[in-house]
Amino acid sequence: MEQTLVIIKPDGLQRNLIGEIISRFERKGLKIAGMKMMSIDDLKVEEHYKKYVEKPFFRHLRTFMQSSPVIVMVLEGVEAVSAVRLIAGSTKGREADAGTIRGDLAMSLQTNLVHISDPEENPQEEIDRFFSQDELFDYKKIDRDFVYSPDELD
Ligand code: CDP
Numbered sequence: 001m002e003q004t005l006v007i008i009k010p011d012g013l014q015r016n017l018i019g020e021i022i023s024r025f026e027r028k029g030l031k032i033a034g035m036k037m038m039s040i041d042d043l044k045v046e047e048h049y050k051k052y053v054e055k056p057f058f059r060h061l062r063t064f065m066q067s068s069p070v071i072v073m074v075l076e077g078v079e080a081v082s083a084v085r086l087i088a089g090s091t092k093g094r095e096a097d098a099g100t101i102r103g104d105l106a107m108s109l110q111t112n113l114v115h116i117s118d119p120e121e122n123p124q125e126e127i128d129r130f131f132s133q134d135e136l137f138d139y140k141k142i143d144r145d146f147v148y149s150p151d152e153l154d
């Protein structure tokens with residue numbers, strides 16, 4: 001089944017929204033395959049945001065992403081990459097749709113609570129950047145047969 005990376009950024013920790021954010025993904029029916037707290041070092045921040053390293057705002061983005069630990073999660077489900085993007089909402093919080101994490105809870109373009117994998121940017125590579133194989137768990141979730149119909153699980 002498809003897996004995708006989510007990072008709860010430092011504003012999520014500082015604003016006491018970790019539970020709220022995890023809860024939204026849980027209630028949707030996504031399965032948590034891995035989760036931990038960690039700091040993001042210089043190398044990881046540069047790899048993760050490589051398309052923006054040359055941009056003027058990168059300096060602030062790096063400082064922000066390293067201002068506290070973050071929560072990293074691997075979420076799993078049928079077409080999980082796009083489902084998770086819909087729940088997160090578009091990048092700029094103040095323009096994101098109501099009902100999404102960013103639309104309901106964020107104002108900023110930069111401090112927008114979550115990172116979510118982009119299908120164009122190789123979600124598996126992002127997962128490998130933050131998780132080793134022994135930190136990911138393959139287990140049976142008992143709600144599975146109610147979250148999906150049998151043909152969706154073929
Ligand atoms: O996070 P998302 O995939 O929605 O957007 P992105 O274009 O991949 O940008 C990654 C992150 O860089 C954003 O979530 C912002 O935190 C940050 N960013 C920024 O600070 N200023 C910008 N002009 C664009 C992005």
Ligand code: MG
Pocket residue numbers: 116117118
């Ligand atoms: Mg992105």
